[in-house]
Amino acid sequence: MDDKINDLKNLFLQSISLGHNVNDEILSNIDALLYLFNRSDINILRQKSAKLSYELHELGVASVPYFILLLFNKLEAVSFKPRLKRNSPDSNFDEDLFMDFFKQCFESCSETGIRILTFNLPSNYEIDEISIYCSTRSLLDKFISEPINTNELKADLPPRAICLGVSKVLSHKFNCQHEFYIQFSSILARMNRDGLYQEARDWAEEAVICSYEYQELYYGHYVKFSLYTSQMNVIDSLLNCCLLLTALCEEERVCDELMNKLYVEIFLALRTFNFFEYAKDVYKNYIVNIKLQEYELQKCDLAMLYLRLMENDETVVAGAERYIRINKENIIKFGKSSLLPWFAFICNVKEVFHDSSIGSEIINEFEHEIIQQLPAVEVKSIKDKILRGQLGGKDSLIFGLKNLSRTRNRADLIHEVNQLVVTASRVIESSIESSDIEGVLLGHQLKSDGSVYLKESLMVPDNGVIQQIFNLDSQNSARFDNYIRYVKNSLFDASSKQFLWIGFNHEKLYCVILEGGDFVHCGYIESTSKNEISHWLKSRLSTLAFEDTPNTGSYFITREDFWLEESNSIIESLPCIDIPLSSKEVVLFSDVQFSSFPHNMIKSHGKIMTLERGISSPLSFDNYLSYKKSKFNSKSVYAWAPISEGDMAISIAFSKLKEEMVATNIVYDEGLIPNPSQDINIFISHGGRNGSSGFRGLYPTSGKAYDTDKVFGIGKVAILFVCHAGSIVENVYSNSTHTLVKKLLRNGYEAVISPSWSLNVSIPGVWTKEFLKSMNSGLNISQAVHNANLIVNDCYLSPSASAAMHLFGNDEITCA
Structure with missing residues (x-):
């Protein structure tokens, strides 16, 4: 099964990196995997579907259209199947007798703990089972409508688990198991609304295991599909929906009640993920025809x-x-x-x-x-999350950030954040108006890419035991209670730098600056707007490819004249991001939306930042705090280019590098497959960019592409002389970014230096020589990158050459 997942990865590589038309093969491969998963042992199903989910999230939006197509194909097939009408028992019940029974259920679990899968009814009880079932169903409805007290989880969650256990047993006895799973799904939606994101996912695994034990796997997939829709996780929502429909395709008859719920859930999912026309199609073709x-x-x-x-x-x-x-x-x-x-x-x-x-x-x-009929606390909670100027918005955001800090999976985290983005925007807006720096920092924290630093385990646990010890305070959640103090304490010894938080809030650009242990600025940047910056990215970024031998159009116009005119044109075109900066090095913390703008090209008061001072981006504040001062061995340098493939541009760039580095001890590698393992690993190859998915591929020559998971090896610093290798684009469906840089930092590199646009073959040699010289002189990596960029500027004048190489990651690396 792993081989088939790898085959799917390779098909996507052919499609994305090489532009091959392998759509039918991708669809066939995904469909085969769905059937294999559903026919597997439960642990294999959960582990392999989790692995596929991981790979799909690494691909990003590229996989979504295929799942949409499979969804509609399978939905049409299932809709023609004969329907099975299940029961819905009804009975009056004695409340006192039911409560006695409920106490017996708790007592029966006192030693073993509560688990829905293995729950059995107590041995002796006075109330009839129909009444027990109907009472339990009513109590679950009540739990669904009532908020969970997250301060009293030991009191609030076990009764819900007991009810689900009772419902599991009796619903199967009375042939109404659809009600059990539908209520199970609603309980998880309630948990999700109340901020118990991870707990809801843990319980959803139990639903899948239960459905497997009863050979009705489609119900478990329904629960996970519904949950991931409410968590705004488009990939896992579509994956579980397709698993559900695949399971139903193998049934002779399908449950009528489940199908009606499924039509509604699919409509809600497509609407949630902005597939409006598809959602309307489901409504028109299916929902209007059912009662x-x-x-x-x-x-x-x-x-x-x-x-x-x-x-x-x-x-x-x-x-x-x-x-x-x-x-x-x-x-x-x-x-x-x-x-x-x-x-x-x-x-x-x-x-x-x-x-x-x-x-x-x-x-x-x-x-x-409505306000008159709802509890004041619930009214306030909704207002705080949605409306501007609410005093409780900051508290709601802190509560949400604490909940997020318990998330174990990177893909889950970046989608959970979607549920809080509106709240974060409201908090930033009101905080800027009231000069509340902490509120701006909290909002920025939420809107930054949390997937950069999160460490995770790929595989799901082997069991679905529901936790009986509830600890909502993760190791790092207390920082949000006094976040401004936490930030200051974390950066107190960095007096030689300026720390810049920058991001978009609606159409405005804002920034916060910390210098010398104090916040010296907080507010909107009035000199530009989101529209202007977005327009520059769309219209000018792709034109920054530098020409070292330009056609000047006249013998009387020199290369230098051409470059100077180009430089003036580029600088003039840049948005004016006027920030009150000093001469110190800058560490930039961008939110997800601003991350797409190449930080070297920030123009403040008419000057490009990277030509004035060192600047680096660790991609997130949390990731920056994970770094320590670090040293590398300047004699441990590896340089690779696939010269054996005979590509002219790569050969020229590599030869220029070797010419400049004659006196430097470097391990050179000209083979097709690199084997990097030095402290500094240099890569020269072709790269491509896609507007919606960022870095598109690594190429040794035309018609071939590398699997980037297997190329970059291990080391401390990766220098990529690869076109577009530093480009960053926003993920359409989650609060995260697509970029090769993030992958390398997550995989162990402390710093990555790469271009955000096309790179000329003349740059690697002169840039690397100055970079290593500066590092060997005792400068840190930020200063060394700055000096190397200045040397390129002396040679070629244009920012398209001198500002190309961007530093990401740890700015405190020095030479041993």
Whole structure:
């Protein structure tokens, strides 16, 4: 099975890096894996699906279209299958007898602990089983509608686990197991809303194991599919949906109630991930043709209103007014289950279309009525997360950051963050207005790429035992209680540097500066905007390829004249990011959105930053704190280029490097496959860039591409003379970035130096000579990169040459 996953990786490599049309092979390979997983032992299923998930997340958005296509193909096939109608028992029950039974359940688990999979009913009880089941189902509905007290998890979670255990046993006895899994899914959605992200995923594994034991794996996949949709994890949502549909394809008949729920969940997933037209297709082709229960119908109607809101359709205000006028009483009768999502929707409408919604009498009256019926704490929680200027927004953000700190999987983390981005933006906005530096830093922390530093285990645990010891304070979560002190204490001994937090909040660019242990600036940068910076990235970044032998158009115009004119044009085109900087080295902490802008090209007060001072980006504040002062052996240098392939440009670049480094002890490698293991590893090869996925591939020559997981080896510093190797793009579906740099830093390199655009063959030699000279003179790596860039500027004048090589990672590396 590992071989098939590797085959899929290679097919994506051919598609992305070489542009080969292997779409049919990719689809066939994914489909085969889905069937293999479902036919495997439960531990193999969980481990291999986790491995596939990991590889898909490494690929990023490239895999999503294939899963969408498989989803629709399988959904159509399953929809034609005969339906099986299951039971839904109903009975009156004696509450006192049920509570006695419930106590017996707890007592029966006192020694072994609570596990849903192995739960059995107590041996003696006075109440009939139909009444037990109906009582349990009612209690689960109550748990679904009530917030979990995260301060009292030992009291709040075990009763839910007991109820699910009872429901598991009796629902199968009464042929209504669909109700067990649907309620299981709703309990996990509740846990997710209350910030128990990791705990919800742990419980979802138990649902899968239960479904395997009863040979109804599609139910377990349904639970995980629904959860990952609510956690805004597009890849795992689609993966589990396709696993679910694949399992149903092998059934002779399918549960009618499950299919109706599945149509709704698929519609919600496609809407959540902005596949609006596909969501409308599901609604039109499937949902309108089924008879939904009234609550499910309301849920779909509200989801359609949300879809229009997400499309920025201002007519949604009038549509909401009409719906409320006709259905208000029906909404109210479902209590909090309907009122909470409707209140959240109204808050979002008022944020997006403030002018047209604020004057709506119908919406305002309904909002007031909802507030009267909901607990004040839940009203406040929703307002704090969505609305601007809320005093509790910062507390909500801190609570969310603490919850995130317990996450064990990198892919889960970057999607969980999506649920808090709106809150972070509100906190940054209000904090800048009130000069609350800590609030800005907290918001920035949330909006930075948390996947850079997170260490994780790839495989899921071998069992689904639900924890009975609840510790919501992870090792590093206490830092958020006094975050500004934490930041200052972490950077107190770095007086020779300026630390710059920079990012976007809506259309504005903001920054915070720490120097000498004090915050010296916090606010918006008024000299530019997100639109201007985005326009420059789209229109100018791709034009920065430097020509060392330009066609000047005239014998009287020298190369230097051409480069000087080019330099002036580039500098003039750059956005003015005017920041109050000193002459000290800069360490830059970008949020995900600003990370796409090459930090060497930040122009402040008319000057390009990298030509004025050393500048580095560790990709995140947390990653920076993981570094210590480090030394490398200047005699431990390796340089590779695949000369054996006969590519002219690579051969020229490598020969120029060797010419400049005659007096330096370097291990040279000209073979097709590199074997880097020195402190400094230098790579010369071709590279490509894709606008949506960043660095596209590493090429020894035309028609061949490397698997970048197997090329870069081990070392302390990686110097990549590879076009676009330092490019960074934002992940469309998660709060993270696509970049080769991140992969190398995660895999053990302390620093990576690479170009963010096309690199000329004349640069590696002169740049490397000055870089090693500066390192050997005692300068740190940031200063050495700065000096090497200045030398290139002396030779070639243009920033397209001198600002190409960017430093990422640890700026405190020196020569031993």
